């Protein structure tokens with residue numbers, strides 16, 4: 445509104461940042477948290493030729509993203525990402541009818557009402573992971589990545605993953621990383637360059653974008669077409685593509701094929717893995733990466749906190765017994781395992797920041813939030829807010845368990861680590877089920893131990909995380925040692 449124009453912008457360290465035209469920090473969420481102590485919950489910056497805002501507390505985020513959800517239903521756009529074709533991805537698309545249709549489809553397919561469709565695949569694939577870890581208890585990172593990619597590939601297209609495809613996926617991840625590096629492409633700061641022909645000097649970005657776009661297309665189309673054909677020949681596995689296409693062909697579905705294509709494309713592209721993403725002030729929702737960040741963080745924190753691990757195992761032993769794996773049906777009877785899961789999410793949220801862009805000027809706490817600015821919601825700061833989580837740097841699952849000394853348990857961090865409002869993660873039910881399955885089953889079969897050095901001394905890792913919008917543990921060492929007893933043997937034979 446016009447009156448809003450007279451309001452001041454929120455305070456922030458503007459000039460200093462402008463000098464270099466890059467974001468000069470390692471873990472932006474930590475710095476942003478520091479700034480919030482100085483400037484309050486809203487910090488304003490001007491970088492890469494655009495307005496940027498940092499929001500650090502759940503209350504302000506909820507006011508903006510839930511009470512004014514339509515205003516903040518859009519992601520900031522970056523020209524290079526658009527040229528690369530990422531704007532067809534549900535996570536990047538504008539909040540249009542098409543996006544909403546694809547989102548609704550994802551929410552339906554990944555939601556609790558569809559659990560019967562994904563549950564048996566989840567059980568089968570997780571059993572395979574546990575068996576593979578028993579055979580080769582090293583290189584958990586690779587095995588977890590393989591497991592997640594394989595699951596999502598079979599889930600969407602009914603095809604298993606191959607080494608080559610995983611590799612191409614990784615290359616694409618690197619391309620996403622390059623396309624989304626803020627400040628790297630002049631076209632992001634000067635969008636008018638998009639209109640210049642590709643043959644002009646300095647326009648190499650257009651060629652690169654075209655190549656990346658072609659690769660993305662090919663990567664997503666090949667398995668989609670295979671799944672499509674398998675319907676005609678009545679062969680192949682049942683999967684998301686075949687289920688939805690069959691429903692569409694009855695003429696009674698509320699979804700259509702374009703919605704299906706962008707939905708599958710979005711979650712599948714999302715399986716690519718690249719660990720070293722730099723700060724992306726827009727969102728790369730690399731879905732398997734988020735889940736793998738949580739699972740690796742679980743292994744890291746269990747390696748360090750043996751007491752927590754012992755307590756979680758004792759609960760499984762008592763409630764499930766030593767002879768079978770925990771299933772989704774046991775989840776409600778394992779409060780401590782659930783508390784471990786919450787604390788893993790809180791200790792280092794997989795998505796450190798969520799970004800949105802207001803479609804109109806907004807007023808927050810008496811300050812002006814300019815239309816089209818990139819607003820970054822700092823989930824890490826929310827998870828480490830000392831007013832909400834006492835001793836927020838301590839890993840302590842007990843904080844979620846009510847007891848005489850803890851009559852009001854801490855808030856479940858997953859209320860915000862999956863985002864807010866109109867763009868909240870549509871995969872959260874599946875992700876929660878998957879994370880629970882993997883961690884409870886690993887706990888029941890293995891002891892997660894630190895590695896030992898040549899003199900036999902245990903090397904306890906220190907938690908350290910990559911700096912990206914998806915923050916995952918830096919490589920660390922741990923050992924998975926099969927627990928004594930029949931379960932491991934039984935699984936190996938099964």
Ligand code: HEM
Pocket residue numbers: 534535536547550554596710711727729731732734735738794795798799861862863864865866867868869870871872874875876879
């Ligand atoms: C532990 C695992 C996961 C975490 C922590 C996570 C977290 C998030 C967050 C924070 C967002 C942004 C929400 C917002 O802007 O408010 C998001 C978006 C999204 N997530 Fe997840 N996610 C996870 C797993 C998954 C899985 C397994 C899938 C699908 C198979 C998925 C699909 C998506 C999609 C498609 C979006 C974009 C939604 C939109 O822009 O409308 N996520 N996720």
